[in-house]
Amino acid sequence: MNITGKTKLVGLFGYPIGHSVSPQMHNAAFAHLGLDWCYLPFAVAPKDFAQALRALPALGIVGVNVTIPLKELALRAVDEVTPVADLVGAVNTVHCQDGKLVGYNTDVAGFTRSLTEAGGNLRGRTAVVLGAGGAARAAVVGLAKMGAARIWVAALPVEIERAASTAGLARRAAGGAVGAAIEWRRPALRSAVEAADVLVNATPIGMYPHHSRPAPVPQTWLRKDMLVFDMVYNPVETRLLAGARRRGCRTVGGLRMLVLQGAESFTIWSGQAAPVEVMQEAVAGALGR
Numbered sequence: 001m002n003i004t005g006k007t008k009l010v011g012l013f014g015y016p017i018g019h020s021v022s023p024q025m026h027n028a029a030f031a032h033l034g035l036d037w038c039y040l041p042f043a044v045a046p047k048d049f050a051q052a053l054r055a056l057p058a059l060g061i062v063g064v065n066v067t068i069p070l071k072e073l074a075l076r077a078v079d080e081v082t083p084v085a086d087l088v089g090a091v092n093t094v095h096c097q098d099g100k101l102v103g104y105n106t107d108v109a110g111f112t113r114s115l116t117e118a119g120g121n122l123r124g125r126t127a128v129v130l131g132a133g134g135a136a137r138a139a140v141v142g143l144a145k146m147g148a149a150r151i152w153v154a155a156l157p158v159e160i161e162r163a164a165s166t167a168g169l170a171r172r173a174a175g176g177a178v179g180a181a182i183e184w185r186r187p188a189l190r191s192a193v194e195a196a197d198v199l200v201n202a203t204p205i206g207m208y209p210h211h212s213r214p215a216p217v218p219q220t221w222l223r224k225d226m227l228v229f230d231m232v233y234n235p236v237e238t239r240l241l242a243g244a245r246r247r248g249c250r251t252v253g254g255l256r257m258l259v260l261q262g263a264e265s266f267t268i269w270s271g272q273a274a275p276v277e278v279m280q281e282a283v284a285g286a287l288g289r
Helices: 022-033 046-054 071-077 083-088 107-117 134-145 157-167 169-174 186-195 239-246 254-270 276-286
Strands: 008-014 037-043 063-066 093-097 100-104 126-130 150-155 178-183 198-201 227-230 250-253
Touching: 008 022, 008 046, 022 037, 022 254, 022 276, 046 071, 063 254, 071 100, 083 100, 083 107, 083 134, 083 169, 093 254, 100 254, 107 134, 107 227, 107 250, 107 254, 126 134, 126 186, 134 150, 134 157, 134 169, 134 198, 150 157, 150 186, 157 169, 157 178, 169 178, 178 186, 227 239, 239 250, 250 254, 254 276
Parallel strands: 008 037, 008 063, 126 150, 126 198, 150 178, 198 227, 227 250
Antiparallel strands: 063 093, 093 100
């Protein structure tokens, strides 16, 4: 990589940042298309985030991705937000346009494109989303936009109000979907999962280095005709996905969502179609697959 004063810069703000494979993904895409661009990771603590973000136009940086724990802070720090980002309540992509910071949420597009590729027909279906944070909010919006009729959002009792707020996005996103919160207690959650057509894990449960811990739900709750989506991408096949595969479920892993949401960011910044399969190969290589 030959970096000069003409090289256009984009990057990633997060805290911590060492686990990210986004630099490998985007730099492989730039190299494949012959673009004089470079993607850099920046460890930005929450207390410094607003100041760092406001410095982007002055530094000539085209834009950044934003990851944990900064996505909700970004919503309040940018000058403009897209309707999807405003609905989700989180920004994961920032683009500097004419000196203004415009916030996007590409997680919804990455999620829905992954489901579409897997043949997920959600019209009139029931879904269970595990978790109530930003990833869960993106999932609820995506599920509702794809036509899901009922969406359960499961969370621990201490987060049940947040789960109710997340579930409320279902009707706001599509007008017809019904969302409801459910406490993460075995009898109630088991009944919801066993009746669902789609199960989405939007929690960090199963993520490296804690990947040997039990899956968020037992595989015995899963039906052969279910679609199971795990947003965790490291490891590529989590214990939840392995159990779902053994039960004969259709499965979608977080790696594909990571790539597709990254492809959306790539196009926002560069105006060019992203080389998705090149990005996929780079991520898989970085994760040792």
